[in-house]
Amino acid sequence: MPKRKTEKKKLNIPQKNPEKLIAKDDVRIDGRKLDELRPVKIEVGVLGNADGSAYIEQGKNKILAAVYGPKEVHPRHLALPDRALLRCRYHMAPFSVEERKSPAPSRREVELSKVIREALEPSVFVEYYPRTSIDIFIEVLQADGGTRCAAITVASLALADAGIPMRDLVVACAAGKVDGRLVVDLTDFEDKEGEADVPLALMPNLNAITLLQMDGGLTVDEFEKAVNLAIDGCRELYKFQKEALKSKYVAVKEAVEE
Template identity: 55%
Template sequence: MGTASDIKLINEDGLRLDGRSADELRPMKIETDVLARADGSAYIEWGGNKILVAVYGPREAFPKHTQDIDKAVVKARYNMAAFSVDERKRPGPDRRSMEISKVISEALSSAVMVNQFPRAEIDVYIEVLQADAGTRIAGLTASSVALAAAGIPMKDMVVGCTAGKVEGQVVLDLSKEEDNFGQADLPMAVLPKSGNVVLLQMDGDLSVEEFEKASSMILEATKKIHKIQRDALAGKYKAIALERSGE
């Protein structure tokens, strides 16, 4: 955060490096059922992020001491491929990925109806193939699609987005450069129906006003992202239904 640089992140017209305005999202694409072996899966491309998610379960939790007698545990594992970033990332879990796994697990647990599956676990494997800022939120957004595709009961989908401060201005959905050289980064995930916040982190500093602005921008953006999630899920089934009814 706040590394000194000569790069002008926002130009005179108020446009950002990639030509977006302050409240514009990067292009996003979600696909479901991309893996045959998994119970549910999703693939997301969000800006330069490319992330694959596989969901397994619910199945009996193993090792046995991780079981909870009255609810299922959601075990998300966020993992970055060695080739996902500019400089080779040393493979394996590290402090950052363990933290992200934890916050994603907790965010998903508040949507999944864990009480229906005592002693069980739900595995969510998040593999980041290419990283370009906002991977935790992209991974979480794709995870909730994969969970829905796996037929796991949920109260609501989980939708996330980031906002941040760049050159003193609050902007939505930070890109790599803005994340590295900006002043603040605010990833946030909500349950769109109730508006409950299930993930909120902040790197850098925001004033109360800036925070309010950033969070309202995110809430507005989650509506669009939620629509993309739903379209991704329904696509295949709607196509079959339409094809058959037309016969």
């Protein structure tokens, strides 16, 4: 597998890798169909010391999220007089990729922290708790493409688990173009060798998009299709997300009522 690179060289560069990413019968390299998500496993409330937490496995991705707050802001001068300060740290563990990654926050991680925070902020009632901070910590334990999306999905669950009032959960899923075909939920390999990647975050009940990015090249028509594909992926993922949040309580209820 190629090592994780920081910059993506795409845009009209002819494909160098002769390997077929999609077989004739529309099967992708990992055996999925074009519109099929990777297998997901989500757990809520996995950490005892955080106010809220969640864990996701999406394909080979493994991500932990923890939430603290609302609490007094440190350092004090950062406090906002009219709303809570939402802070987010996206971090990849040194062992999360094939070649050891330096544990210091890279340019990419700083950017993703901001992007994830901005994707989650519209869902949180920050105006309810002025002069406080809500801190989100996202730790990528193992990465295989689409970590920003999976990170948004778990972080949203961790916020809900912390008991922070929210307008809606936020789910995220990517769509993209690989071998000239539109596909959903790209792996690392598909992301790098493919032509385009469109991560999208959605508040499913409000039907509102909180994150929309594109890397690579798509025609207007393809872009629209990719967005719709990503939205469908989000809705599918939302079922798992909601189930995970509920299952924590349903399990107790069933055990007691037996």
